[in-house]
Every structure is written in C-alpha cells, then in structure tokens.
Amino acid sequence: MTHLLEKKIGGAELFKGKLLHAFRDTVELSNGQVAAREYVLHPGAVMVIPMLEDVQGGWELVLERQFRYPMERVMIEFPAGKLDPGEQSFQCAQRELREETGFRASSWAFAGSLHPVISYSTERIDIWFACGLIAGRRALDEGEFLDVFTATPTQLLEWCRNGTVTDAKTLVAAFWLQNFLSGAWTLDWSAGGC
C-alpha cells in the first residue's frame, strides 16, 4: 500500500484558539506531488455508556441533553469529554461520568475507539461501558449546562433509526450496545461485570 502513503516535508501552526489548535502540513504524495494537509490537533476524548439496572432486571441508559453551538440545537448524547493533560483514558471516563452525571460505577469495560473526523482532526474517542452505578452529586464546569436523563436501549435504537439521535459517537455507542446486549459482541469487565 506504499502508493497510498503521504510523507510530511514541512508544517506550520495555523492558529491556536481557546479550543481549536490547527496546523497546515506539507506532504509528498507517492507520485512526487506536494500537497497541503490542514487539521485540528486534539488531545483525545472518552465516551461512557452508563447502564442502570431497572427493577425488572432490564437496562436503562444514562444520557444527556446538551446545546451544541455548531449544531444550533440541543443534542442527545452519551457522557463524554476530553482528556486533561497527562490523564489516562480510564481516569478520564471515571471523572467525566462523575462530573456530568454524578454517578460512580463499580464495573467498567473498554469497548474500542472511534475517530470522528479522519480527514481533519486527530481526535480519538475511547468507548467505555459502565455499570453498577451509584448516584452522587454532579460537578459541572463553570458555565456548563446539560440535562441528564434515562432511556431504554429500545428507545435509543428507535431514536437512532428515526433521526432523533445524529451525534456520531452516540450512534457508535448504540451500535456497540446493540451487539453487547444481543450477545454478539462480548466485553471484558473490570470487576464482577454486568
């Protein structure tokens, strides 16, 4: 596959904002041509799929409603957030779940990773399942507003089908959830399991 490869021959920072940090690199293609590649540098992020057991032994998922400015609307999504400097993926998952929803989880499982925009961002999102949830107090960042609610897996899947849920990471989470709950895909739980 060497004809597909691109080799960096130069690069410069495009700008550094409060959130966005962008670069333009110069690359050499396999045919010798030179091209520009612009992208956003991202520290990485996590998403948590928190599962609450209901009284019938079924599952309720902990979800959020949050206004997303580039979308100009409130979106339904699983708890998620960026890695702090030096933070590991699992620590970040625990922190974001606690800060955004108040829940702590007794069992965790790493499912996999996704890359939301392979054409213009280095962002990777690690996908964590969490269960054995113990409710606590939220600790939102200053100026952070989001509502926490629960829904059944059936309801979530219907929202994915009918266009109510369009957030890519949450769609990927639903894909994992569907295959975990059907038994098609297995998870390696940290303690006890779910």
Added chain:
Amino acid sequence: MTHLLEKKIGGAELFKGKLLHAFRDTVELSNGQVAAREYVLHPGAVMVIPMLEDVQGGWELVLERQFRYPMERVMIEFPAGKLDPGEQSFQCAQRELREETGFRASSWAFAGSLHPVISYSTERIDIWFACGLIAGRRALDEGEFLDVFTATPTQLLEWCRNGTVTDAKTLVAAFWLQNFLSGAWTLDWSAGGC
C-alpha cells in the same frame, strides 16, 4: 429546555485555509454569562454504502483504503465526500460513488444523517445506500489516491468489533447495515430496491 440554550452575540472569522474555515463566536448562556465558541464551518458531506450482489445472492460491500494524514495511517472507510457548492446530497452521493469507485447504482435509499463532531464542526454527513451496481471507470481528483476493495457484511462487522475499523462514519454505516440486513430497520428505495 431554555436553560440549555446559547444565544449568539458576536462572531469573527478565525482563519480561512484551503480546507479549514474556522470561526469564534461569542454566546450568552442562560445564566447571563458570556462564553466563546470556536468551530469549523463545513459544507456538508455524503457517505455511500454500495452493495454488490454476489453469485449466492449474498452481499459484498464496496469499501476503500485511504491514507488519512491526521491519523498517520491507511483507514478502511465507505466512499464519501463533500458537497460541491450548490450540489444536492443525492447528486453528491452519485458523483462520489462514480468518481471514487467507478460504480453507478440503479437503486438508492436515504438512511439518515450523522454529525461527526457536534462540539467543533458544523459538518453533517448524509448516509445513502446504493445497489444495482454497474462497474465503470473511476475519475479520482488530481493527487487523490485510494484503493477500492470488497468485503462481506460479516467481515465488516468483525472489523468494527476488533478495532480494525475506527472511522466513525463507517461504524455508523455498519450499524445501519446490520439493522437493514436483519430486517429491523427498513429503507425506502428509489427504484426496484434490493
């Protein structure tokens, strides 16, 4: 949900590159605080899930391998591309399928949309299924390198599970495909159907 809303009170272009066009807006939160919102303006895109019928009546999917510079590696993904100015989603889907793979399709179905990065890009990707494929000649852009190959739905799902496929749009496509093929989710085909 008015406590979640954010109101734009100002904005400025951060920079305009060859690919990235970024803005920083100022918003008022529901508590009266003012915050900055940085994001990339994107024209929108399409993804195509091209299904080839094999001799046993099963399906083979048309996929691509392409070097993605921000990922520093070759990624497996479904054909996709950005809308040209004034172009409609369906025209873009037909054009990208033909340019990147050479195939034309006799039947199309719109499945839904996804938003890859709701926190910092306006990008929306429309998901199209295509079948009744007729092979033809590719017409790649100057300096565009990508390999076309086929895989079965079973193979694709295994790659989603084991981390071979991490591109978010392709994971969402696999989610749609799994539910279409199982009969759980139906599609409204343009002609004949599949």
